[in-house]
Amino acid sequence: xxxxxxxxxxxxxxxLFAAMSVFGGVSYTGFFSAxxxxxxxxxxxxxxxxxxxxxFVILSGGIDLSVGSVVALSTIVLAKLVQHLHWDLMVAxxxxxxxxxxxxxxxxxxxxxxxxxxxxxxxxxMFLARGLCYLISIDSISITDEAYTVLAQTRIHLWPEGPxxxxxxxxxxxxxxxxxxIAHGTxxxxxxxxxxxxxxxxxxxxxPVVHTNVAVYALSGFCAALGGVVFTFYMLSxxxxxxxxxxxxxxxxxxxxxxxxSGGVGYVAGTLFGVLTLGIIQTLIMFDxxxxxxxxxxxxxxxxxxxCLLQRVFEARRxx
Amino acid sequence: MSxxxxxxxxxxxxxxxxxxxxxxxxxxxxxNASLNPGFWMLQWRDGHLYGSVIDILNRAAxxxxxxxxxxxxxxxxxxxxxxxxxxAISAAVAALxxxxxxxxxxxxxxxxxxxxxxxxxxxxxxxALACGLWNGVLxxxxxxxxxxxxxxxxxxGRGVAQLLTDGQIVTVxxxxxxxxxxxxxxxxxxxxxxxxxxxxxxxxxxxxxxxGLFIQxxxxxPAAARVAGVRERLISICVYAFCGLTAGIAGLIISSxxxxxxxxxxxxxxxxxxxxxxxxxxxxxxxxxxxxxxSMIGALIIQTLTSTIYSIGVPPEINLVxxxxxxxxxxxxxxxxxxxxxxxxxxxxxxGSQA
Numbered sequence: 224x225x226x227x228x229x230x231x232x233x234x235x236x237x238x239l240f241a242a243m244s245v246f247g248g249v250s251y252t253g254f255f256s257a258x259x260x261x262x263x264x265x266x267x268x269x270x271x272x273x274x275x276x277x278x279f280v281i282l283s284g285g286i287d288l289s290v291g292s293v294v295a296l297s298t299i300v301l302a303k304l305v306q307h308l309h310w311d312l313m314v315a316x317x318x319x320x321x322x323x324x325x326x327x328x329x330x331x332x333x334x335x336x337x338x339x340x341x342x343x344x345x346x347x348x349m350f351l352a353r354g355l356c357y358l359i360s361i362d363s364i365s366i367t368d369e370a371y372t373v374l375a376q377t378r379i380h381l382w383p384e385g386p387x388x389x390x391x392x393x394x395x396x397x398x399x400x401x402x403x404x405i406a407h408g409t410x411x412x413x414x415x416x417x418x419x420x421x422x423x424x425x426x427x428x429x430x431p432v433v434h435t436n437v438a439v440y441a442l443s444g445f446c447a448a449l450g451g452v453v454f455t456f457y458m459l460s461x462x463x464x465x466x467x468x469x470x471x472x473x474x475x476x477x478x479x480x481x482x483x484x485s486g487g488v489g490y491v492a493g494t495l496f497g498v499l500t501l502g503i504i505q506t507l508i509m510f511d512x513x514x515x516x517x518x519x520x521x522x523x524x525x526x527x528x529x530x531c532l533l534q535r536v537f538e539a540r541r542x543x
Numbered sequence: 544m545s546x547x548x549x550x551x552x553x554x555x556x557x558x559x560x561x562x563x564x565x566x567x568x569x570x571x572x573x574x575n576a577s578l579n580p581g582f583w584m585l586q587w588r589d590g591h592l593y594g595s596v597i598d599i600l601n602r603a604a605x606x607x608x609x610x611x612x613x614x615x616x617x618x619x620x621x622x623x624x625x626x627x628x629x630x631a632i633s634a635a636v637a638a639l640x641x642x643x644x645x646x647x648x649x650x651x652x653x654x655x656x657x658x659x660x661x662x663x664x665x666x667x668x669x670x671a672l673a674c675g676l677w678n679g680v681l682x683x684x685x686x687x688x689x690x691x692x693x694x695x696x697x698x699x700g701r702g703v704a705q706l707l708t709d710g711q712i713v714t715v716x717x718x719x720x721x722x723x724x725x726x727x728x729x730x731x732x733x734x735x736x737x738x739x740x741x742x743x744x745x746x747x748x749x750x751x752x753x754x755g756l757f758i759q760x761x762x763x764x765p766a767a768a769r770v771a772g773v774r775e776r777l778i779s780i781c782v783y784a785f786c787g788l789t790a791g792i793a794g795l796i797i798s799s800x801x802x803x804x805x806x807x808x809x810x811x812x813x814x815x816x817x818x819x820x821x822x823x824x825x826x827x828x829x830x831x832x833x834x835x836x837x838s839m840i841g842a843l844i845i846q847t848l849t850s851t852i853y854s855i856g857v858p859p860e861i862n863l864v865x866x867x868x869x870x871x872x873x874x875x876x877x878x879x880x881x882x883x884x885x886x887x888x889x890x891x892x893x894x895g896s897q898a
Binding site: 356471474 | 622681688691694695698702815829860862870871879884
């Protein structure tokens, strides 16, 4: 019985996703095809990666508002290195990933060392990263490097003549699998859950709270940078205005995925379904054709509201 | 910064909560004056004062208003990140209802508004109030975390604003409406009077009634305040509703100033500027200590900073980096841990004392 209750938020998200798929399949012809669903993954690969990083931060009881800007910064640094300075991909991409990780670790260090609020530190990080983008280039840099475009446009067929996925989508699934392992199979993951439950208790238990707190933001920074790399595969350009508001989508995906914002409760797998739910809303609106794009935002807001309410009900029942 | 940060100054910082904001503002103004010799020049032109300072004051008015509302929210340990969306909604409602077209009656060209202007303003403000009320109910009644409760409106609000304006930029053709954002009263921008009036009202409410004390009590310890008989939930709801209202007024000023309402961009990133202004003004993000005057000065600092960056010819995008640097400095100054660390670096422990 207890085990079941633990999975209620996750089950709610999965069934919502399933319900929306069925609704789409019944309402629109051509909706129920494997490619439509794989496109969800292809189009939202960067969001999956960023949201996975965000899940860890939220599980630890924090928040990271800088991810959207770090994605933009990564795209522009990568575009600059590859397009203007003709660096090799195998050097440029690891460098960008390192940069994102260090950026996250720096914010984590500030939060941990000086007991600052994650909200305000990552807000400053958001300004900083967005500003750095413009220092590098005000205009959009499109990437025409041959190796890069080939990599970006490669499609892997699941079976001959079957539906296909991009490298980004595969990467997103790899990140997701790694994150599930990290969350449930390592000391780091258990510590993150413990900190989210009660930081004080975690300290008293002798868990490495200091290192974990910094590492959580470093991980989120890494995921954001990787998200940025994937974003360049998707857009083939670097631009300071890329991924504006992505942090909100990521937070929304995590919340809809059933992770409690107070920290300590939630699943990385839920985040995948959170992202897919956001994606399917867009796909439904696109298939409908008569609804304008702003309905996406309104529906996402409404879903956030419903899921927050559910969370409260769930919490109240657990406490009572 | 380096050697001046001795304990004596630090203790003074703690006693004079307005010292640092004022010093920052004066510094930025001095930088401005040294870069631009005509900075302080005021001219009387077309029946009103004209000059860089007046321009800054005029442009700072919406930010001042939003910061004032935000101050009270932050004082109760909350945060409202939906003010930008509220600004967009209120601007959209006002612009749609005022509308305006040129009608020629008896050979006299006349601008006619769609609804009476007062009705449009009241409706826009009521909508904004409703937005704030919604946030307040989510936070105080349902018990969501303030960031998330207001995130809902932040995400959905822009969608609603775009829905209202049908995704278009609604242009207003009704001159009386422009008075709110670009008119002048007694030689000074009218918007400034609105901000000043709201500040005065709030100042009186906070100092002359027990409201300020209640808000402070909630910020310091909500549970204790409730036990002590403060109607914590009601006050929280009112505070969020008021924040929505101030955002609504700011929306009127902004839309009137640019003579249009853009559901997508009106009030973009305003919530971040407002939070920054409130923090700069010495209000603690952890709640409890707040300063309305500080927030007004904080808003002025941000607007002056923006104007400086524009006027000295640096690419405006650098604004963000400067703002980030300012936030980092301010939040480090507010952190007790950091002050302790700095004291450790600057002041050597006395011989024989335990480290």
